[in-house]
Amino acid sequence: MFESEGAEQAGIEGLDESGALRKTSVAWIPRGAEAEWAFGRIESLAAASNATWQLDVEGITEDLQFTLYDQPGSHYTWHQDGLDDGVDDRKISVVVQLSAPEDYDGADLEFLEVATDYDDAERRDYLDLVRPRGTAIVFSAFEYHRVTPLIHGARRSLVAWLSGPRFR
Secondary structure (H helix, E strand, O other): OOOOOOOEEEEEEOOOOOOEEEEEEEEEEOOOOOOHHHHHHHHHHHHHHHHHHOOOOOEEOOOEEEEEEOOOOOEEEEEOOOOOOOOOOEEEEEEEEOOOHHHEEEOOEEEHHHHHHOOHHHHHHHHHHHOOOOOEEEEEOOOOEEEOOEEEEOEEEEEEEEEOOOOO
Protein backbone atom coordinates (compact mmCIF):
# COMPACT_ATOMS: atom_id res chain seq x y z
CA MET A 1 0.00 0.00 0.00
CA PHE A 2 2.77 2.48 0.86
CA GLU A 3 4.96 2.02 -2.18
CA SER A 4 6.57 4.66 -4.35
CA GLU A 5 4.42 3.85 -7.40
CA GLY A 6 2.60 6.97 -8.44
CA ALA A 7 4.85 9.30 -6.45
CA GLU A 8 5.36 12.71 -8.01
CA GLN A 9 8.23 15.15 -7.63
CA ALA A 10 7.46 17.65 -4.88
CA GLY A 11 9.47 20.77 -5.38
CA ILE A 12 8.83 24.07 -3.68
CA GLU A 13 10.76 27.11 -4.82
CA GLY A 14 12.74 28.63 -2.00
CA LEU A 15 15.76 28.68 0.15
CA ASP A 16 18.63 26.36 -0.70
CA GLU A 17 21.53 26.95 -3.09
CA SER A 18 19.78 24.99 -5.87
CA GLY A 19 16.70 27.19 -5.57
CA ALA A 20 14.53 24.44 -4.07
CA LEU A 21 13.11 24.37 -0.58
CA ARG A 22 12.21 20.74 -1.12
CA LYS A 23 13.41 17.97 -3.41
CA THR A 24 11.38 14.79 -2.84
CA SER A 25 8.68 12.66 -4.40
CA VAL A 26 5.27 12.39 -2.78
CA ALA A 27 2.05 10.44 -3.21
CA TRP A 28 -1.23 11.02 -1.40
CA ILE A 29 -3.24 8.41 0.48
CA PRO A 30 -6.89 9.34 0.98
CA ARG A 31 -8.92 8.29 3.98
CA GLY A 32 -10.98 5.23 3.14
CA ALA A 33 -11.55 1.63 4.08
CA GLU A 34 -8.10 0.48 2.91
CA ALA A 35 -6.19 3.17 4.83
CA GLU A 36 -8.48 3.73 7.83
CA TRP A 37 -6.25 1.63 10.11
CA ALA A 38 -3.29 3.97 9.39
CA PHE A 39 -5.35 7.11 10.01
CA GLY A 40 -6.69 5.64 13.27
CA ARG A 41 -3.26 4.60 14.58
CA ILE A 42 -1.74 7.98 13.79
CA GLU A 43 -4.63 9.86 15.40
CA SER A 44 -4.27 7.70 18.54
CA LEU A 45 -0.54 8.43 18.77
CA ALA A 46 -1.12 12.14 18.31
CA ALA A 47 -3.90 12.15 20.93
CA ALA A 48 -1.46 10.74 23.48
CA SER A 49 0.96 13.60 22.83
CA ASN A 50 -1.85 16.12 22.79
CA ALA A 51 -2.83 15.08 26.31
CA THR A 52 0.12 17.25 27.35
CA TRP A 53 -0.28 20.03 24.80
CA GLN A 54 -4.10 20.35 25.03
CA LEU A 55 -4.40 21.73 21.50
CA ASP A 56 -7.89 21.95 20.01
CA VAL A 57 -7.69 19.32 17.25
CA GLU A 58 -10.36 17.56 15.23
CA GLY A 59 -8.16 14.85 13.71
CA ILE A 60 -6.55 14.22 10.35
CA THR A 61 -8.44 16.26 7.76
CA GLU A 62 -5.98 15.86 4.86
CA ASP A 63 -4.73 12.86 2.93
CA LEU A 64 -1.66 11.12 4.33
CA GLN A 65 1.54 12.02 2.51
CA PHE A 66 3.88 9.23 1.43
CA THR A 67 7.28 10.87 1.00
CA LEU A 68 10.25 9.38 -0.83
CA TYR A 69 13.82 10.66 -0.63
CA ASP A 70 15.62 8.50 -3.20
CA GLN A 71 18.00 10.73 -5.15
CA PRO A 72 21.31 11.96 -3.75
CA GLY A 73 20.65 15.44 -2.43
CA SER A 74 16.92 14.85 -1.83
CA HIS A 75 16.00 17.07 1.11
CA TYR A 76 13.53 19.48 2.69
CA THR A 77 15.02 22.67 4.14
CA TRP A 78 13.88 24.40 7.34
CA HIS A 79 10.14 24.84 7.50
CA GLN A 80 7.04 24.64 9.67
CA ASP A 81 3.97 22.58 8.78
CA GLY A 82 1.46 25.04 10.21
CA LEU A 83 0.75 28.77 10.64
CA ASP A 84 1.13 29.64 6.93
CA ASP A 85 -1.85 30.52 4.77
CA GLY A 86 -3.55 27.38 3.53
CA VAL A 87 -2.18 25.20 6.34
CA ASP A 88 -2.84 27.51 9.28
CA ASP A 89 -5.19 24.96 10.86
CA ARG A 90 -2.46 22.30 11.20
CA LYS A 91 -1.52 21.88 14.84
CA ILE A 92 0.20 18.49 15.19
CA SER A 93 2.55 16.78 12.72
CA VAL A 94 3.35 13.08 12.69
CA VAL A 95 6.17 11.47 10.70
CA VAL A 96 6.29 7.66 10.56
CA GLN A 97 9.56 6.07 9.46
CA LEU A 98 8.92 3.40 6.83
CA SER A 99 12.55 2.63 5.94
CA ALA A 100 15.05 0.74 8.04
CA PRO A 101 18.00 2.88 9.17
CA GLU A 102 20.47 0.75 7.22
CA ASP A 103 18.59 1.49 3.96
CA TYR A 104 19.91 5.05 3.67
CA ASP A 105 22.42 7.65 4.84
CA GLY A 106 21.47 11.27 5.34
CA ALA A 107 17.83 12.35 4.92
CA ASP A 108 17.60 12.76 8.69
CA LEU A 109 14.61 14.48 10.27
CA GLU A 110 16.06 17.24 12.44
CA PHE A 111 14.57 19.89 14.64
CA LEU A 112 16.21 23.28 15.17
CA GLU A 113 17.34 22.34 18.68
CA VAL A 114 19.05 19.18 17.40
CA ALA A 115 20.92 21.07 14.68
CA THR A 116 22.00 24.01 16.85
CA ASP A 117 22.34 22.74 20.42
CA TYR A 118 23.27 19.05 20.30
CA ASP A 119 26.86 17.88 20.34
CA ASP A 120 27.89 14.88 18.19
CA ALA A 121 27.08 12.29 20.87
CA GLU A 122 23.65 13.81 21.57
CA ARG A 123 22.89 13.93 17.85
CA ARG A 124 23.82 10.23 17.45
CA ASP A 125 21.55 9.35 20.40
CA TYR A 126 18.74 11.37 18.84
CA LEU A 127 19.16 9.62 15.48
CA ASP A 128 19.18 6.20 17.20
CA LEU A 129 15.74 7.10 18.58
CA VAL A 130 14.09 8.50 15.43
CA ARG A 131 15.51 6.37 12.60
CA PRO A 132 14.17 2.85 13.34
CA ARG A 133 11.45 1.57 10.99
CA GLY A 134 8.01 2.08 12.50
CA THR A 135 9.03 4.99 14.72
CA ALA A 136 6.46 7.78 14.86
CA ILE A 137 7.70 11.27 15.64
CA VAL A 138 4.91 13.52 16.91
CA PHE A 139 5.56 17.25 17.19
CA SER A 140 3.92 20.65 17.08
CA ALA A 141 3.22 21.74 13.51
CA PHE A 142 4.80 25.11 14.38
CA GLU A 143 8.20 23.61 15.21
CA TYR A 144 10.96 24.29 12.70
CA HIS A 145 12.34 21.08 11.21
CA ARG A 146 14.11 19.80 8.11
CA VAL A 147 15.22 16.65 6.33
CA THR A 148 18.95 16.79 5.63
CA PRO A 149 20.23 15.90 2.14
CA LEU A 150 20.21 12.20 1.26
CA ILE A 151 23.67 10.75 0.74
CA HIS A 152 22.62 7.36 -0.65
CA GLY A 153 19.85 4.79 -0.48
CA ALA A 154 16.19 5.65 -0.04
CA ARG A 155 14.17 6.97 2.89
CA ARG A 156 10.40 6.52 2.92
CA SER A 157 8.08 8.13 5.41
CA LEU A 158 4.41 8.72 6.02
CA VAL A 159 3.37 12.22 7.11
CA ALA A 160 0.10 13.31 8.68
CA TRP A 161 -1.22 16.52 10.15
CA LEU A 162 -3.92 16.89 12.76
CA SER A 163 -5.89 20.05 12.32
CA GLY A 164 -8.29 22.12 14.36
CA PRO A 165 -9.80 25.58 14.53
CA ARG A 166 -7.42 28.39 13.64
CA PHE A 167 -5.73 30.17 16.50
CA ARG A 168 -7.25 33.53 17.36
